[in-house]
Amino acid sequence: MTRDTPPPGKRPAAVYLAARGFERELADELEMRQPGCVTERRERLFVSSAPPIPAAWAQNIWLEPFFLPIASVGDAARQLRGIQRNWHCHPVDLYRRTALIAEHLPPVKARPLVFGENVPVSPLGAWTLWERDLLLLSARCSSPFPDGEVRFEEDRFNPPSRAYLKLWEAFTLLGERPAPxxxxxxxxxxxxxxSWVLGTLGAHVFAVDKAPLAPGVMNMRGVDWCRGSSFSLSPDMTGTVDWLFSDMACYPGRLLDLVRLWHEHGAARRFLCTLKFQGETDHASARAFAAFPGSRLLHLSCNRHELTWFFNPTSC
Ligand SMILES: C[S@@+](CC[C@H](N)C(=O)[O-])C[C@H]1O[C@@H](n2cnc3c(N)ncnc32)[C@H](O)[C@@H]1O
Incomplete structure (x- = not known):
């Protein structure tokens, strides 16, 4: 049996794995962008009949999914191995039988990344046991990480908050970061x-907040802090910056106005911002961010009820 012979009428076009705890956000996003596309859902997995789109609330997207009948546990493992070496299993049912199949597959190293390492190049497929004798799988996925979750060797001593992991992950996934x-x-x-991450990269950091930075960061070479509200800062006060970062606790709509101002003035070469949602998810603002041509809107592994937006105006 090959991917050319799925059970009639059962070939999905995409499968989305929702970010943990954000199933509703993904369901709403898919319904808004491709109404009626979700044909089935099991736990965090959403099966879609429409072509894959870069859904922000998906942690991973199975890009070429198909159903594959199996005769036995051994047969399942044999067929998966026949397609490629590396597979990650995302069980949603039939846990015992799923685990038996997984035991028959080659181990996949899941070592945490050291910041600075590139994303793995070898493809990692994803599969699940959908019915007793039926796999759902995709050799190609949007992320090379198991379930799209990136783990790092953490630095528990130097950064003053765990927010540094967001930048580590964003820079790793984007393949871009500030130069010295x-x-x-x-x-x-x-x-x-x-600021600690940016300082360690040798960038010149101009940090703005009503609250001070931790002393260890405040004293870093290249880091300057200014007390105040970011909304009272205007592009003509700073001139053009290479990167505009925002992890501000504020409504996404307000952040959008700020970003538009800086973009219209051509005052930032790149933007990397966290959209933080309070209460109901503001999908309209999220779509407005995603509408910047060539920008990317992602749910990072360490994001909570928030999305990360990256935009390089000079590349579009
Ligand atoms: C989640 S914390 C940022 C964490 C930080 N990125 C880090 O890595 O440690 C959100 C910050 O936004 C700041 N903030 C909220 N409104 C602001 C405003 N109008 N201007 C500047 N900072 C603001 C808060 O004072 C708070 O320190």
């Missing part, structure tokens, strides 16, 4: 996890 000497505006910087 680049000017970075860090809005909503306290206590300084992001």
């Amino acid at each position: 000497g680049e000017l970075c505006l860090d809005l909503g910087a306290s206590p300084g996890g992001w």
Whole structure:
């Protein structure tokens, strides 16, 4: 049996794995963008009949999914191995039988990344046992990490908050980061996890917050802090910056106005911002961010009820 012979009428076009705890956000996002596309759902897995889209609330997207009948546990493992070596299993049912199949597959190293390492290049497929004798699988996925979750060797001593992991992950996934000497505006910087990352990269950081940075970050070479509200800062006060970062606690709509102002003035070469939602998810603002041509809107592994938006205006 190959991917050319799925059970009639059962070939999905995409499968989305919702970010943990954000199943409703993903369901709403898919319904808004491709109404009626979700044909089945099991736990965090959403099966879609429409072509894959870069859904922000998906942690991973199975890009070429198909159903594969199996005759036995051994047969399932044999067929998966025949397609490629590396597979990650996302069980949603039939846990015992799923585990038996997984035991027959080659182990996949899941070592945490050291920041600075590139994303793995070898493809990692995803599969699940959908029915007793039926796998749902995809050799190609949007993320090379198991279930799209990136883990790092953490630094538990130097950064003053765990927010530094967001930048580590974003820079790793995007393959871009500030170069030494680049000017970075860090809005909503306290206590300084992001400024710490930028400082360690050798960037020149201009941090803005009503609250101070932790002393260890405040004393870093290249890091300057200014007390105040980011909304009272205007592009003509700073000149063009290489990167505008924002991890500010504020409504996404307000952040959007700020970003538009800086974008219209051509005052930032790149943007990397966290959209933080309070209460109901503001899908309209999220779509407005995603509408910037060539931008990316992602749910990072360490994001909570928030999305990370990256935009490089010079590349579009
Ligand atoms: C989640 S914390 C940022 C954490 C930080 N990125 C880090 O890595 O440690 C959010 C910050 O936004 C700041 N903030 C909220 N409104 C702000 C505003 N209008 N201007 C500047 N900072 C603001 C808060 O004071 C708070 O320190």
